[in-house]
Amino acid sequence: MSGASGPHAAGRKDGLRTDVQALRAIAVTLVLVFHLWPSSITGGYVGVDVFFVISGFLITSHLLGRRPRTGRDLADFWARRIRRLLPASLTVLVATLAATRLLAPETRWGATADQAQAAALYYVNWLLASSSVDYLAADDAPSAVQHFWSLSVEEQFYVGWPILVLVLGLLGTVGALRRHSRAVLGAGLVLVALASFAWSVYYTAADPARAYFVTTTRVWELAAGGILAFGVTGARWRAPRAGSALAVLGLLLIVVAAVRYDEGTAFPGTAAALPVLGAVLVIAGQTAPSSGVGRVLAVRPVQWLGDVSYAVYLWHWPIIVLLGEVSGRLGVLDSIAVLASTLVLAALTKKYVEDPFRGGRWSVRLRDTYVLGASGMAVVVALTLLQGAELDRRQARAQEQLAQATDDPCFGAASLAPGAACEPPTGAPVPAPATAAEDRSEAYEEVGGRDCWASRPDFDDVRCSFGPADADVRVVLTGNSHAGHWLPALQVLAQSRGWRIDTYLASQCALSQVPQRFDTDAHSRACQDWVRRTTATIAQEAPDLVVTSNRISVSAVGVAPQDNGAAYRSGYEAVLREWSEAGLAVLALHDTPAPGDGGLHSVPDCVAEHLDDLEACSAPRSEWEPDDVVVDAVAAIGDPRVRSADLNDLICGPQRCEGVVGGAVVYFDGSHLTATYARTLAPFLAPVVDDLLPEPRAGRAVG
Incomplete structure (x- = not known):
């Protein structure tokens, strides 16, 4: 130039x-x-x-x-x-x-x-x-x-x-x-x-x-x-x-x-x-x-x-x-x-x-x-x-608004709970759009001060721990970024019960024993190796509960597009079977709706541009909600201690998915839950987790 x-x-x-x-x-x-x-x-x-x-x-x-x-x-x-x-x-x-x-x-x-x-x-x-x-x-x-x-x-x-x-x-x-x-x-x-x-x-x-x-x-x-x-x-x-x-x-x-x-x-x-x-x-x-x-x-x-x-x-x-x-x-x-x-x-x-x-x-x-x-x-x-200084001031105001909003019994996921009688929120969505784009779990370096992600090119082993080292209950959260956005919900439970959470997370690489297509063959092999190592490590360490979730964002190597789901399902089965044989309790969470699948690549951007018409940041549920083959993989294992759970009815309504639910911005991009919205899901995650943990470890319910 x-x-x-x-x-x-x-x-x-x-x-x-x-x-x-x-x-x-x-x-x-x-x-x-x-x-x-x-x-x-x-x-x-x-x-x-x-x-x-x-x-x-x-x-x-x-x-x-x-x-x-x-x-x-x-x-x-x-x-x-x-x-x-x-x-x-x-x-x-x-x-x-x-x-x-x-x-x-x-x-x-x-x-x-x-x-x-x-x-x-x-x-x-x-x-x-x-x-x-x-x-x-x-x-x-x-x-x-x-x-x-x-x-x-x-x-x-x-x-x-x-x-x-x-x-x-x-x-x-x-x-x-x-x-x-x-x-x-x-x-x-x-x-x-x-x-x-x-x-x-x-x-x-x-x-x-x-x-x-x-x-x-x-x-x-x-x-x-x-x-x-x-x-x-x-x-x-x-x-x-x-x-x-x-x-x-x-x-x-x-x-x-x-x-x-x-x-x-x-x-x-x-x-x-x-x-x-x-x-x-x-x-x-x-x-x-x-x-x-x-x-x-x-x-x-x-x-x-x-x-x-x-x-x-x-x-x-x-x-x-x-x-x-x-x-x-x-x-x-x-x-x-x-x-x-x-x-x-x-x-x-x-x-x-x-x-x-x-x-x-x-x-x-x-x-x-x-x-x-x-x-x-x-x-x-x-x-x-x-x-930057102006954005910091706006973020401080947003935090004040967020603290006030969380006291509302109809805030976030609670507004979609069965039997909830909630009026449509009248205030501005929280967190504010600029803050929502950074409202992520502590697994991210810019939030928690440490990078908890295995990523390209090598997918090296990375473990982060949250909570007391001598906790009686140890929960492992593993999978790709759609597991990571559940960390704030699990932390709500862990903080009230004294659990420790260990994370084994990867960027984009799903925890499925199937070759996944990345931009180079070396990256694909590194992902596959990470899956094998992580599966074996968790089986060997035998935590009290394994929570996993994954988004399928790349195709499987060597299969036709119509066979992609079957390849991933087989890969999930291999992972879950190894844990089942090790006697682990496993909760596989159904993948969450993704606005990006419907063409909305940034919910905070959309909310910022349409504060007077938030309906513009919504779509039919069928456009955002993915089919998740992990449900079939869990059924194939046939182990009562290996279960799946679907909380998507607390993210989307029966017919439509919204970018803002109960006054809370749901996503920090086009796919991942904000930490704020994930925390509102904690009371609904609690009974599912309690049912898998042996007594008396489960502790009291949160709600």
Whole structure:
């Protein structure tokens, strides 16, 4: 995305290369079309990879033309990058924060502020990588600043690459290496590129979600442009037709990747080599504006789009996201409006923000550059902190409202109890939508201070304990995230009775001895191994009661879709039979309704947007409630101490499921119960648990 000017070959009057500017235009067009009409160019995301090659080429060309030899040289280089990149990016971040506050529901403010802060400090790609494997975050709406991940990769490259060139240059002055200083530089650049490419191939196969965002898997793409700059320094094609042929071939490779790739392509890895090679060939061709291909690339609209491509990339995604908040699903006219407004804002940004900061009187003063850059970043960070402070105040008020609501005998699940005569609640739902999105059980690190989940890539064994270590009764809660959301209900019982609860939980991996299809075979095997180990560990430790529940969110490996349920049922039977043979008491809870199955991926978002019409956050029960084959598996075991229970009548009405029940927000996303609602289910879970625990351990009922 860097807009730095390049070598003067095949150039315009202002010194920019027409072929490179055209390549920028092509790259940003691919990204735009992919985001506006994703089904038309399913691999349009490769436009980012084309940008990476361009940036690596131009930056390395500058470094080779003005070789850094001292720390001052590095400071000058970084100052030029600050003047070129920060004014526009910080302007867009400030505008996006303000627009999000005005247009988006409060459930989006926190995530947008966190990512905007990370974007201003250029580490948002690592933040996104850390959350990319979070199953609970899978359905989260993308923030309006998520696209800054690629800019973060570039900025990190701009920090490290000049240092590498400086070090290699100094190394080339030592002893016998002086005779081969250019070879030392070239070899160093190539080694870094090869190491990054090898890591990208490995990490994309091992952990593709994280691999997409991290800098280490992308450096080779920028380095490819850098190596090209090193190889062609001072060189020009003497055969224009050969150069044009290279450019055409390169463009074809980019188009093939854009058309053939899709969201299922393992990326970056080896797949990124196609658009990267295409971009390298286009630049290597050095097509002159007078050649046949060059004349096409040099037409004024293409050059103009290349000139404003950085600003186009910055503006297009916030407009897409925020217009979607206002109008819902983007239609054809909405997409055209996004395109038009993006181009207008890009033109204005180029003229009134980018150009003045590159040529202002202060732009040559090193201290002014760093002071203004740091000040701009501080402004964005301050705005994000203010947004966080407001959310904290709202959360404090929400906690007060929640404390008052829990005294109501018709709050939450109690309003659906048989014989309940409850009036519809009149106050605002609790917890408040922004708080509801974080209203999770203590099994989550951000709530309980510890991460109690086995997760990809390795599904390592993780056990958390709640309650006294010397308790007479030990209850084990196990399964995937749809077991984890029952922890608050069990804690209500455990705290009044002195039980200890141990959890063996996994993210997405169901506790069923069946191969489950994850994004890599290694992840599938790791899940299957976790199931075997956990089943055996629980059987060996012999707790007083095992409570389990699971959501089937991935298909079984090697079976037809119509046989998926039977495969999972067989896997459940294997787990339950092992526990039955160990003499354990087991309670298998029927899986809970999931709004996401009906297309409602965030109940808190829906509630925030429809406080005056909560019926919009409901659906027929048949759309949300899953069939759960664990019931059949329990019946097949035929052991009176292995039972199933269905509490879904306390989550949904006879005909419809609601996002808010008895004044309580039921879900913190599109699938998982809020901790608040789960606690309201405790009195109804108590008799089922008591019936399985031997006397006198069961203690008194809760209600």
